[in-house]
Amino acid sequence: MPPADPRPDLVVFSDDWGRRPSAPQHLGWHLARDRTVLWVEPAGLRQPRPTRADVARGLQKLRGFLPGGAPKSNDPWLPTPATLHRLVPPVVPAYAVPAVRAANDALVARAVRGAMAEHGIERPVVVTSIPTMAGVLGRLGEVASVYLRMDDFTLWPGYDHAAIAEREAALLAAVDAVVAPSLGLLEVPHAQRLLVPHGVDAAHFAPPGTSPSDAPADPLADVPRPRALVAGRLDERLDGALLRGLLAREDLHLVLLGEPVALPSALQDHPRVHLRPAVPYEHLPRWLHAADVLLVPYADTPLGHSLAPLKTRELLATGRPVVATPLRGTADDAELAPHLRLASDAPSTLAAIDGALVEPPSAARGRLDAVATMSWASRAAVLDSLIADLARAPSGPSPTKLPAS
Secondary structure: OOOOOOOOOEEEEOOOOOOOOOHHHHHHHHHHHHOOEEEEOOOOOEOOOOOHHHHHHHHHHHHHHOOOOOOOOOOOOOOOOOOEEEEOOOOOOOOOOHHHHHHHHHHHHHHHHHHHHHOOOOOOEEEEOOOOOHHHOOOOOOOEEEEEOOOOHHHOOOEOHHHHHHHHHHHHHHOOEEEEOOOHHHOOOOOOEEEOOOOOOHHHHOOOOOOHHHOOOOOOOOOOOOEEEEEOOEOOOEOHHHHHHHOOOOOOEEEEEOOEOOOOHHHHOOOOEEEEOOOOOOOHHHHHHOOOEEEEOEOOOHHHHHOOOOHHHHHHOOOOOEEEOOOHHHHOOOOOHHHOEEOOOHHHHHHHHHHHHOOOOOHHHHHHHHHOOOOHHHHHHHHHHHHHHHHHOOOOOOOOOOOOO
């Protein structure tokens, strides 16, 4: 058998390419620059609901099964590298049913092998951020496999927690290494674990130039100052009580920028709460720069403590002050926490906001200098080194813990 290529092609199981920003896509974009990548997009982990959005999503997935391949993303947030090829395999999202699970595994493996043959992929390294792919491993002729554990889906609402836990346990027993962006997400039973914190596209979020012509139009011109802004999916992760408590400061205006999935009515109806729809990644920086303070107000829950928010580094890259709740994925992040104002409830968050509003302009420099060392290219290089090591030792690495990046 010929020796493994130290830069093998990849088969990646992950979220839909270009649909919304994610760590696997940031990493995948860099990894695809000098190798072929087959990007596989199975159905989501959450059980479908009889809603218009879920029906539309299901139809989009169904189109991907048909001749012509994966449909193009509407307004993708990043370009697709020429060396990256998308595949939407047929999957029924019913992981708790053994017969359905077995059929899914066989259908996915067959579809992936066909796409591998089409694109000349042999002996790849398999990378998955989806915890239900254990039954596909070993069927693709892979030389090694890596689990990108970006979230603990056994804690997310609307998911079949027992089925996902069972499938994740099987995956952990099968893969050669586990990679995660936080120490908490690395607490799984595996000998090979590598910490790769999230990166950030610092140039994308950087403050505009000093010339007045460089300053973008204020998208919040109708909102009085001071403005505190929350960006992202507005769902169960947020601390609603904390956000309501901020309104005790009678001059503070709260901007909620994103999709209101689960938002308390007390926030929706308040005259100093300003709801704005989600904006494309391309335009997000100018909205963030329009705020005086940026918030990451996740609730003190098991789900909250499992999170390693991708957005936190993006907010810091604006140079604006960032106030975050001291959850594990944030407070335990040694390169991140020193540049945040941590506050656990409404009174301490208001105190942090007060401090942020009077800080000198020079304070932004420390945040900008910090994120300059956190590029996605550097994170991808760490993962690429692990992939090369695994490819050179297809029988599996020695049972020693890999160093943190």
